[in-house]
Amino acid sequence: MRWLILLIIVIGNVGVTPLVNKLFPLVLGIPFLLFWLLLWMVLSPLLTWLIYSLDNRAGRI
Amino acid sequence: MTALAVTGFVVLLVVVLGFWSGRDKQSRSSIEEWSVGGRRFGAFIVWFLVGADIYTAYTFLGLTGYGYNFGVPAFFAVPYVVIAYPIAYFFLPRVWKYAAKYKLTTLSDFVRERFQSRLLSVLVALSGILFLVPYIDLQLSGITGVVQVAGQGVFKNTAAVGTTALVVSFLLVALYTFFSGMRAPAWTAVIKDLLVWIVMFGLVLTIPYIWFGGWGNMIHTAIIKYPKLLTLPGKSPHGSMNSLWFSTAALISALALFMWPHSSTGALSSRSAEALRKNMVFLPFYNLLLFFITWLGVVAFMVLPAHPHDKTFGNFALLHLIHASYPNGVIQGLMYATVALASLVPASIMVLAASNLFATNILKDWLMPSLSDSSVTLIARGFVFVITLIALIFGILFPTSLIGLQLEGASGIVQILPAVFLSLYWRRLSSTAVTIGLVGGIAMVFLNHFTLHLPGYDGFWGLLVNLVLVILLNFAFQGQVEKNLETNKLLKDELV
Numbered sequence: 001m002r003w004l005i006l007l008i009i010v011i012g013n014v015g016v017t018p019l020v021n022k023l024f025p026l027v028l029g030i031p032f033l034l035f036w037l038l039l040w041m042v043l044s045p046l047l048t049w050l051i052y053s054l055d056n057r058a059g060r061i
Numbered sequence: 062m063t064a065l066a067v068t069g070f071v072v073l074l075v076v077v078l079g080f081w082s083g084r085d086k087q088s089r090s091s092i093e094e095w096s097v098g099g100r101r102f103g104a105f106i107v108w109f110l111v112g113a114d115i116y117t118a119y120t121f122l123g124l125t126g127y128g129y130n131f132g133v134p135a136f137f138a139v140p141y142v143v144i145a146y147p148i149a150y151f152f153l154p155r156v157w158k159y160a161a162k163y164k165l166t167t168l169s170d171f172v173r174e175r176f177q178s179r180l181l182s183v184l185v186a187l188s189g190i191l192f193l194v195p196y197i198d199l200q201l202s203g204i205t206g207v208v209q210v211a212g213q214g215v216f217k218n219t220a221a222v223g224t225t226a227l228v229v230s231f232l233l234v235a236l237y238t239f240f241s242g243m244r245a246p247a248w249t250a251v252i253k254d255l256l257v258w259i260v261m262f263g264l265v266l267t268i269p270y271i272w273f274g275g276w277g278n279m280i281h282t283a284i285i286k287y288p289k290l291l292t293l294p295g296k297s298p299h300g301s302m303n304s305l306w307f308s309t310a311a312l313i314s315a316l317a318l319f320m321w322p323h324s325s326t327g328a329l330s331s332r333s334a335e336a337l338r339k340n341m342v343f344l345p346f347y348n349l350l351l352f353f354i355t356w357l358g359v360v361a362f363m364v365l366p367a368h369p370h371d372k373t374f375g376n377f378a379l380l381h382l383i384h385a386s387y388p389n390g391v392i393q394g395l396m397y398a399t400v401a402l403a404s405l406v407p408a409s410i411m412v413l414a415a416s417n418l419f420a421t422n423i424l425k426d427w428l429m430p431s432l433s434d435s436s437v438t439l440i441a442r443g444f445v446f447v448i449t450l451i452a453l454i455f456g457i458l459f460p461t462s463l464i465g466l467q468l469e470g471a472s473g474i475v476q477i478l479p480a481v482f483l484s485l486y487w488r489r490l491s492s493t494a495v496t497i498g499l500v501g502g503i504a505m506v507f508l509n510h511f512t513l514h515l516p517g518y519d520g521f522w523g524l525l526v527n528l529v530l531v532i533l534l535n536f537a538f539q540g541q542v543e544k545n546l547e548t549n550k551l552l553k554d555e556l557v
Contacts, residue, residue, distance in 0.1 A: 002151075009147050013140035014308040021293045021304050029280055031291040037139045041352060045345035048147045052342050 067394025082248040083241020095242035096417040097330040104336040110327045113250035117407040118203035128358020129378035132290030134302035137310045145315040150341035154334035169422040176492035186422035189322040192470040201456035203404025210380040235449040246410040253402040260399045309521035317475035322414035416444035472520025476502035491538035502527030
């Protein structure tokens with residue numbers, strides 16, 4: 001599970017670049033590529049925190 | 062002149078703090094005390110220390126320079142730092158546990174114990190030193206850049222003044238690193254990062270209003286006037302910074318981040334594995350800054366007059382932007398000081414790490430095994446001056462495009478990944494296969510850089526060759542693996 005989350009983080013950040021390399025649609029007025037990077041900048045630490053809490057629950061410290 | 066005086070004052074203050082942090086004699090009593098602060102730093106200091114490793118002249122000048130020269134390809138740094146922490150979460154705390162148990166202070170130490178191979182350990186140390194020198198050189202430019210921009214119209218010959226300031230400030234840093242060891246960058250990093258946060262928020266809140274009347278209008282202007290800058294490959298030469306380059310540059314840089322001797326040494330100074338785990342969750346707060354700093358490079362391109370004949374203008378785009386945006390000398394000075402400190406504080410950790418590698422892993426482990434522990438400590442401390450001088454000589458003789466140096470360095474240093482990361486999860490990994498992989502990977506990086514020119518990032522192709530070699534050759538050396546499994550105390554631990 002923890003490795004799967006890591007894989008999701010990596011793919012979200014750098015695995016789909018050709019698909020999100022667009023100016024439009026603008027989201028919140030921001031070009032799409034920059035918005036995508038901003039989005040994963042917020043999501044990734046949350047997912048890392050999820051791995052951290054999963055590990056804590058499993059007693060894997 | 063006010064700006065320069067303020068900058069000088071802040072830098073001197075931090076130098077004094079650097080000496081003060083080593084007032085206790087214990088800080089230089091052994092290699093473990095000097096190089097990793099006796100492994101006593103809690104989560105809070107580690108947060109600043111590792112943050113200091115990342116927010117360097119590379120961020121402030123290199124990335125904004127990229128933004129200025131190429132546009133959005135500079136944003137590869139955002140996914141780079143974003144994925145660096147979750148990846149490090151998986152291996153750093155584990156390496157830390159071995160390091161704490163067996164009193165290891167470098168990744169090269171860890172490799173020596175894990176594989177019982179002096180050859181591999183020495184190669185890892187040599188790669189560390191070799192690729193760190195260009196990174197230190199990148200830091201030098203922070204000082205010369207500040208003097209060049211802040212000294213406009215103040216000095217007749219800003220280049221000469223810049224070189225003098227560079228030599229003086231780096232020798233001061235070398236001196237306090239010699240004296241205080243890791244405690245100096247740890248405490249100076251707190252001041253530096255507080256300034257970084259204040260200055261960055263200041264820039265982010267005011268720059269859009271000064272030039273565009275607001276955030277919305279700034280982004281709108283960029284979209285209308287410079288749409289080409291906002292998608293890959295931006296205006297990179299021959300469109301080389303395409304999606305493939307962007308993804309591989311981010312991935313390789315992320316994998317390389319904690320392979321760097323200075324980042325790993327910073328991490329090993331942590332008090333506990335738990336402090337490190339927490340940091341990998343909370344360090345990403347820094348990333349927000351990175352996003353906006355990189356954007357300021359694009360802003361500098363939009364608002365500053367073009368300098369088509371000055372090839373190094375981009376390297377100092379942020380400094381020129383500050384100069385053009387704020388007429389107040391004190392504000393300018395504080396901002397320049399931030400950039401100067403972002404060069405000096407990380408440089409101190411870097412020379413410390415490189416010196417430690419040389420004394421511990423090259424001299425003591427290989428060339429002069431009879432050295433006593435106290436001589437190793439003294440040599441490591443003295444070597445701070447040698448590394449600083451080498452970096453100064455290279456930096457003054459061959460000033461080239463900033464970020465390119467660091468990028469090649471990341472491509473090289475990431476080749477030790479199988480030795481450090483794979484070795485934690487793959488018990489039947491043989492040292493010979495990893496050694497050949499490391500050499501092959503580094504050869505591929507240079508080959509691709511100079512002759513092959515495959516698209517994407519050099520380090521990516523290097524790591525690919527490296528991993529293929531490791532996987533193919535590992536079967537041939539299983540006898541060696543058996544022997545290592547039988548005799549290695551580290552592999553018998555429950556830690557893996």
